[in-house]
Amino acid sequence: MFGSFDFGILLANAPFLWNGMLLTLQLTALAVTGGLLLGVVLAVLRLSPIKPLAWVVEAYVNFLRSMPLILVIFWFYTLVPKLIGRPVSGFYSVLIAFVMFEAAYYSEIIRAGISSVRRGQISAAMALGLTKMQSMRYVILPQAVRNMVPVLLTQSIVMLQDTSLVYVVGLRDFLTSADIVASRDNRPTELYMFVAIVFLVICFSASRLANQLRRRYSL
Amino acid sequence: MKRILGTVVAVTVLAALSGAATAQDGLVMKRIAETKTITIGHRDASVPLSYLGPDGKAQGYSIDICLKIADAAKEELKLDKIEVKFVPLTPQTRIPLLTAGTVDIICESSTHTLGRLRQISFLNTTFLTGSKLLVRKTSGIKKIEDMTDKVLVAVLGTTNEKAAQVEIDTKKIKIKGEIVKVKDHSQAMLNLEQERADAYVSDDVVLYGLKSASKNPDEWEVVGPYFSYDPYGMMIPRNNDDFRLLGNKTITRLIQSGEMEAIYKKWFEPGPTKINYPLSDRLKENFQLIALPD
Amino acid sequence: MGSYNWNWPILLKEPYFGWIVSGFGKTILIAVFAWAIAFPLGSAIGIARTADNRALRLAGTVYVDIFRNIPLLVQMFLWYFVVPELLPADWGRWVKRDMPYPQFITAVACLGLYTASRVGEQVRSGIEAIPRGQRDAGLAMGLTPTQVYRYVLIPVAYRTIIPPLTSDFLGVFKNSSLALTIGVLELTSQARQIEEYTFAAFEAFTVATVLYCLVTGLVIVIMRIVESRTRIAGTIAVGAQ
The missing domain is CATH 3.40.190.10 (Periplasmic binding protein-like II)
Known part of the structure; x- marks a missing residue:
């Protein structure tokens, strides 16, 4: 059944596909960075003693987490330029959508990481004479970060996979580039299989790394 | 002093208000003048009007017409150069991208309809189909x-x-x-x-x-x-009379000089993909009708 | 935003109202059917991954690794465009031509198989979280391994993983929107279609958003009740992320 496979088509279109891959990687890198930064802010706000602030953030997180990413992309695609009031390229609209969406997930992981450190530890640290800041800095955060790094990495792998959804707005990422070649040359089998294998290799290696981190650092 | 300040405030507010009221006016021409760039929206596979060539670049009948409009904009605005940027789009993304200002003009195979005119504007019809x-x-x-x-x-x-x-x-x-x-x-x-x-x-x-x-x-x-009945035209944002005039003038000039037929021949008779779609009498007539006198 | 002309009443007009209803119905149906595949299959995979038999464990692990590491959208295209081409010609033809509702069924199968890998992970972590002693005690009492699973491990594991399973179900519900890429007119794609026809983008997206949020809220409330009814005294919930 693989007799009619035409792998030459992959070679012939390698530069085009590579450009798509670059866009995918770029989008992932920027979205992970932005999502983490915003996620930290959201997590801190959510754990803040100012209740209304915590509630607003909680509402935001729950709201975004109950929406499909595709719908979020469509929303931001039409909304961002209107809100900013000046032209924005499709790439930035989508990037903002990913940052806002992923931040909701990251913030939950970070919050869970901080909350996972047992209360007794804070009491113990404070009893030892550490200030609140010091106990956060030397006791809570080192443990919290160890707990959440593997999960954050896993979420980033999910994020890399999610970037393929920019397909719906025609942004030329890896999958969309492959899709263009697939339909232009009527070679969907080769192209989609290739995309699947590339993602499988990247994500599988990354998730193995996440597992190793988990084993090495878990408390 | 107070009075001067008051006047300044009033003038600023007025300017801001009037600016807000006509914010859409001539945005495209202003943008082209400022950035020395025109951004063209195109399709991946509207052969041979707007599609990706073997080199992965946008090309086609509609694209050629728009490149002429880009030249005309450069001349009109007295720019030393104009950069043409291409943005791929789909029928679902084209109107949002245009109203957002991400693209200045959409050059592909879009039908000029009354419904769409509520959102955006069109240049004169340059192709007839159905x-x-x-x-x-x-x-x-x-x-x-x-x-x-x-x-x-x-x-x-x-x-x-x-x-x-x-x-x-x-x-x-x-x-x-x-x-x-x-x-x-x-x-x-x-x-x-x-x-x-x-x-x-x-x-x-x-x-x-x-x-x-x-x-x-x-x-x-x-x-x-x-x-x-599907008459094609380039999509442009609404409230851009100056840009629309420039576009329609360019199309008229292309028709009058015979360049339009040459562009048509290049893409359709037989065209790079051997489509063999000769210039119809109706389209010829349409060209005559839209070529307004000076 | 000032220049936007709101037009809410358009959503109540036909055919747009009907589109929303039918899109919403399809979204729910995709989610429910896909879950009907994902839950039993995922349970089997989760159990396989905790089994003593090495081949079973390996099969479960390979399944999870493959389905979790390929983007869902790519899987959707594989099932829709590639798999029928790899089947024997007659079968491929049946899938493409004679199978009823081909897009819908493909979407359900794709989502179900994908979600099974996630459910499998939850079930595995639920079972692994049970102290080894319980299994040993069961075996020592003369239960067969199957009976240990049936009467000891599974009832405990499922109760502890209700929250992560709920979020996986909500995942299927949200992911059903991917069906639009192969042409299923579910809720998100109906919202898109209304936008295309009426240009009322924000109204259409708002309705879709509200419906997604309503269902999510409803499911969470119901599952909290279920969870509190089935909670085992002295335990806290566990589960993989």
Whole structure:
């Protein structure tokens, strides 16, 4: 059944596909960075003693987490330029959508990481004479970060996979580039299989790394 | 001093208000002047009006016309150079991208309709076509009435999809399931190639283009009488009278100088994909009608 | 935003109202059917991954690794465009032509198989979280391994993983929107279609958003009740992320 496979088509279109891959990687890198930064802010706000602030953030997180990413992309695609009031390229609209969406997930992981450190530890640290800041800095955060790094990495792998959804707005990422070649040359089998294998290799290696981190650092 | 301050505030507020009221006016020309860049929206597979060439760059009949408009903008605004940027789009993303200002002009195969005019504006009609069906020669389908128990595919958000739905409803044609709605020509073609669908409804010129660009053009056939009227024009944002004038003037000049026919010949007779779609008398007449006197 | 002309009443007009209803119905149906595949299959995979039999464990692990590491959208295209081409010609033809509602069924199968890998992970972590002693005690009492699973491990594991399973179900519900890429007119794609026809983008997206949020809220409330009814005294919930 693989007799009619035409792998030459992959070679012939390698530069085009590579450009798509670059866009995918770029989008992932920027979205992970932005999502983490915003996620930290959201997590801190959510754990803040100012209740209304915590509630607003909680509402935001729950709201975004109950929406499909595709719908979020469509929303931001039409909304961002209107809100900013000046032209924005499709790439930035989508990037903002990913940052806002992923931040909701990251913030939950970070919050869970901080909350996972047992209360007794804070009491113990404070009893030892550490200030609140010091106990956060030397006791809570080192443990919290160890707990959440593997999960954050896993979420980033999910994020890399999610970037393929920019397909719906025609942004030329890896999958969309492959899709263009697939339909232009009527070679969907080769192209989609290739995309699947590339993602499988990247994500599988990354998730193995996440597992190793988990084993090495878990408390 | 107070009075001066008051006047300054009043003038600023007034200026801001008037600015807000006419914020849409001439935004495109201003943007082109400031950035020395014109951004053209194009399609991936509207052969041969707006599609990706073998080098992966946008090309086609509509693109050529727009490149002339870019030249005209450069001259009008007395710029030393103008950069042309290309942004790929689909029927679902084109209007949001245009109203957002991401692209200045959309050069592909978009039908000039009253409904769309509520959102955006069009340049004068530069192509005339209508809905037909692309089918396998062996399918025996000759018109949309033959679609009983057959699968029809269309691109979401096109005039053809709507026209086909109206045809099916009014003539009570029992197609198999609902019309399958996909993202763009390429996905529709894939559905057809894989025999998931029996017919693809689109503008006949695009169908001839897809047929000519396919692996085995002889396998395919464009059938049926037209069941919609689709005059194409470049889409531009609303409230850009100066830009629209520039665009229409450029088109008029192209017609008067005979360049328009040359561009047509380059892409259609027979064209890079051997589409062989000669200039019709109707389109010739249309060119005469829109070439307004100075 | 000032220049936007709101037009809410358009959503109540036909055919747009009907589109929303049918899109919403399809979204729910896809989610429910896909879950009907994902839950039993995922349970089997989760159990396989905790089994003593090495081949079973390996099969479960390979399944999870493959399905979790390929983007869902790519899987959707594989099932829709590639798999029928790899089947024997007659079968491929049946899948493409004679199978009823081909897009819908493909979407359900794809989502179900994908989600099974996630459910499998939850079930595995639920079972692994049970102290080894319970299994040993069961075996020592003369239960067969199957009976240990049936009467000891599974009842405990499922109760502890209700929250992560709920979020996986909501995942299927949200992911059903991917069906639009192969042409299923579910809720998100109907919202798109209304936008195409009426240009009322924000109204259409708002309705879709509200419906998604309503269902999510409803499911969470119901599952909290279920969870509190089935909670095992002295335990806290566990589960993989």
